[in-house]
Amino acid sequence: MxxxxxxxxxxxxxxxxxxxxxxxxxxxxxxxxxxxxxxxxxVMENLSTLTGKYGEEGDRLLFKVLNNGDYLSKSDDQAYQSKDSNSFTTSISKRGMxxxxxxxxxxxxxxxxxxxxxxxxxxxxxxxxxxxxxxxxxxxxxxxxxxxxxxxxxxxxxxxxxxxxxxxxxxxxxxxxxxxxxxxxxxxxxxxxxxxxxxxxxxxxxxxxxxxxxxxxxxxxxxxxxxxxxxxxxxxxxxxxxxxxxxxxxxxxxxxxxxxxxxxxxxxxxxxxxxxxxxxxxxxxxxxxxxxxxxxxxxxxxxxxxxxxxxxxxxxxxxxxxxxxxxxxxxxxxxxxxxxxxxxxKGLFPADLQNGPKVLVAAFDEVSHLYAFKCVSKIREAGIAADLYPDPGKLKKQFKYATDLGCAYIAIVGDEEMQNNTLNLKDLTSGEQDSLTIEEIIQRLK
RNA sequence: GUGGAUGUAGCUCAGCUGGUUAGAGCGCUAGAUUGUGGUUCUAGAGGUCGUCGGUUCGAAACCGAUCUUCCACCCCA
The missing domain is CATH 3.30.930.10 (Bira Bifunctional Protein; Domain 2)
Structure with a gap:
């Protein structure tokens, strides 16, 4: 295809x-x-609403919508025989865009x-x-x-x-x-x-x-x-x-x-x-x-x-x-x-148009992935767009995904963070990172 | 609707007057690097050469049709 x-x-x-x-x-x-x-x-209007309002040129540029059903049997055969496109069109199309x-x-x-x-x-x-x-x-x-x-x-x-x-x-x-x-x-x-x-x-x-x-x-x-x-x-x-x-x-x-x-x-x-x-x-x-x-x-x-x-x-x-x-x-x-x-x-769009989530949470292994899922939920509850990378492990991949999506931050969770009840939050633009609790992160990202 | 150009890898483009297995840069994937992306190095994947038909021993290249995009009209935002 x-x-x-x-x-x-x-x-x-x-x-x-x-x-x-x-x-x-x-x-x-x-x-x-x-x-x-x-x-x-x-999107559609009756063709009669549109035709004749934009001049001859405009009528030519109108998109017509073909009638449903057996439209041919109801078509204007005489117009077809005489190759009169305009008359024939109105007989098979009653709507236009x-x-x-x-x-x-x-x-x-x-x-x-x-x-x-x-x-x-x-x-x-x-x-x-x-x-x-x-x-x-x-x-x-x-x-x-x-x-x-x-x-x-x-x-x-x-x-x-x-x-x-x-x-x-x-x-x-x-x-x-x-x-x-x-x-x-x-x-x-x-x-x-x-x-x-x-x-x-x-x-x-x-x-x-x-x-x-x-x-x-x-x-x-x-x-x-x-x-x-x-x-x-x-x-x-x-x-x-x-x-x-x-x-x-x-x-x-x-x-x-x-x-x-x-x-x-x-x-x-x-x-x-x-x-x-x-x-x-x-x-x-x-x-x-x-x-x-x-x-x-x-x-x-x-x-x-x-x-x-x-x-x-x-x-x-x-x-x-x-x-x-x-x-x-x-x-x-x-x-x-x-x-x-x-x-x-002219390059007039703002540079900081955020189209991705504010933060991507990256987990290090299966156990921390479970923990990370709960962290993401809390961040989302605070009304902050957040996402969790589906596969724990390789940080390189997770970093790349976060950058491609246009995330401002990435938050990394591993053994250490789970023990301290924190996440390692890294600013992807400046490269700075801190160990912060969920509450502190929500405060920072708000 | 009229006239003219264009189409080769995801992107930008090479590819000679028709002749072996169609290339480059960027991007992509993997590794160097089992707790850190953007830099670097190495390897790899990726093409019915827009589509269909014709000419030819042989077509990405020539011819025709068709589609896309672009340009000039017409008109318009």
């Missing part, structure tokens, strides 16, 4: 999991501090609207699945950490979420740039440039400005059928680096003015609050997911070659498709795998 893993998925070693838990712990702690509560949703945490959350809010009170602030740390082609920092199974609040239009939440980004990355010691933009500012620019109906295409093109430059963006805009005159107008706006100069370009377009006012208000909330990371208004920031309607965010590491470490935005009508219109919401997501990779690359 040849063993292997589906592509884009991974196992985690004990030390890796210790690091991940440390990272998730910090993120979760910040979420709780800002008064968000945890929820969970199932979650693609992100936001859409399932929207479904959750609608279904539990009588059990939650608005504004509802929740966080959710769970894996999601995408049938994307894997690359570095890009997997088919990966964790997202989402914080969202639904049921309020207050821009104080935008400010709060920026604070959460700032707080988490400061605690993780990763310097980041938090970029902020507004979706309607983008559509407003498109309107002023006379291409209001093509604003989404414009957005996708200018999103790449830092990657392909002005020339590249212009080329792409031309390919998308946007006239040169309109392009010039667009680039007038893109050249503006701050809000004030941006404002001077907007004549009297009420929609754009209002959006700009929203961005300004977010900055006003954060004024004098001493963010530890850089917050930047960036008119070129665009985010793919179709459902954002207001402010949008993205976080990138200052000095690491890694895509975005997180993103989010305001979606004023996400629950509408599930039958509950006009519930505004805003949220952000942390990309756990990428943050992990940055932490690893």
């Amino acid at each position: 040849k063993v292997g893993l589906p592509k884009g998925t991974r196992d985690f070693l004990p030390i890796e999991l210790a690091k991940r838990k440390w990272m998730f712990g910090i993120i979760e702690e910040v979420f709780k501090t800002y008064a968000y509560v945890p929820i969970e949703t199932p 979650r693609y992100d945490l936001t859409v399932p959350f929207a479904r959750y809010v609608v279904m539990h609207r009588n059990d939650i009170s608005l504004p509802f602030k929740r966080y959710q740390i769970q894996p999601v699945w995408r049938a994307d082609r894997p690359q570095k920092g890009r997997y088919q199974e990966f964790y997202q950490c989402d914080v969202d609040v639904v049921g309020s239009k207050s821009l104080s939440y935008e400010a709060e979420l920026i604070q959460i980004y700032d707080d988490v990355f400061a605690r993780l010691n990763i310097p980041v740039i938090i970029r902020l933009n507004h979706r309607q500012l983008l559509s407003g620019i498109a309107g002023i440039a006379g291409i209001g109906d093509q604003w989404l295409e414009m957005t996708m093109a200018i999103d790449k400005l830092d990657k392909i430059g002005e020339e590249g963006v212009r080329k792409e805009l031309t390919e998308r059928g946007i006239a040169e005159k309109a392009q010039d107008k667009i680039f007038d706006f893109l050249a503006q680096k701050d809000l004030a100069s941006f404002r001077s370009l907007i004549l009297n377009d009420p929609q754009v003015l209002a959006s700009l006012g929203e961005v300004e208000k977010v900055f006003a909330y954060l004024e004098n609050l001493n963010l530890k990371n850089q917050l930047q208004f960036d008119i070129t920031l665009a985010r793919g997911l179709g459902y954002y309607t207001g402010c949008i965010f993205e976080v990138t590491a200052v000095d690491a070659e890694m895509g975005s470490l997180g993103g989010g935005g305001r979606y004023d009508n996400l629950t509408g498709v599930f039958g509950w219109p006009d519930v505004p919401g805003v949220g952000i997501s942390f990309g756990a795998e990428r943050i992990y990779d940055v932490l690893e690359a």
Whole structure:
């Protein structure tokens, strides 16, 4: 039997999991501090809940779950004959695996609207699945950490979420740039440039400005059928680096003015609050997911070659498709795998992440092994992680096992120790050792 | 989904234009050392050369398919 893993998925070693838990712990702690509560949703959703929410591209990346039973006899034979994969798929698959945490959350809010009170602030740390082609920092199974609040239009939440980004990355010691933009500012620019109906295409093109430059963006805009005159107008706006100069370009377009006012208000909330990371208004920031309607965010590491470490935005009508219109919401997501990779690359995990027991007890012979078993029990009763090596005898083996496991101490028991009612406790890092009673050891290891 | 690279011991990698029994370092196991790990020395184990098929007297090497990983797109965390 040849063993292997589906592509884009991974196992985690004990030390890796210790690091991940440390990272998730910090993120979760910040979420709780800002008064968000945890929820969970199932791995699978009805396919109808997921399809159409992420655009055509997203539908292609959805993992579908094959129906149980004799699914072929109930399949759409006509779709099969005409090689229509989409129709055929829906006839043999009614469930899919979650693609992100936001859409399932929207479904959750609608279904539990009588059990939650608005504004509802929740966080959710769970894996999601995408049938994307894997690359570095890009997997088919990966964790997202989402914080969202639904049921309020207050821009104080935008400010709060920026604070959460700032707080988490400061605690993780990763310097980041938090970029902020507004979706309607983008559509407003498109309107002023006379291409209001093509604003989404414009957005996708200018999103790449830092990657392909002005020339590249212009080329792409031309390919998308946007006239040169309109392009010039667009680039007038893109050249503006701050809000004030941006404002001077907007004549009297009420929609754009209002959006700009929203961005300004977010900055006003954060004024004098001493963010530890850089917050930047960036008119070129665009985010793919179709459902954002207001402010949008993205976080990138200052000095690491890694895509975005997180993103989010305001979606004023996400629950509408599930039958509950006009519930505004805003949220952000942390990309756990990428943050992990940055932490690893920069050596930012604490060195003392304890993944093994605090102490390993080593016995010298069968008689002392019986005694050692009772010692381990007492240490465990005191709430200290302790283990007993199963085979008495060779100390070399027991030492090696203790080191490999990451134990801080080893406690050796032989004739001498049994007579004196002690154990020989050795600090594996410093090499110091003492003869101590069980009580003294518990005191020392607490 | 498109284009391109990659795969040899647990890990990192050698292996010439196809030619005896496929190597090294690290790691692993045992011993030196029957009350002390990390250092040192000695010995040892470990490979269907990603998989399947083809070309050839002969394939780790050449060709095809497939899978994995990686890179650039697309998109995204």
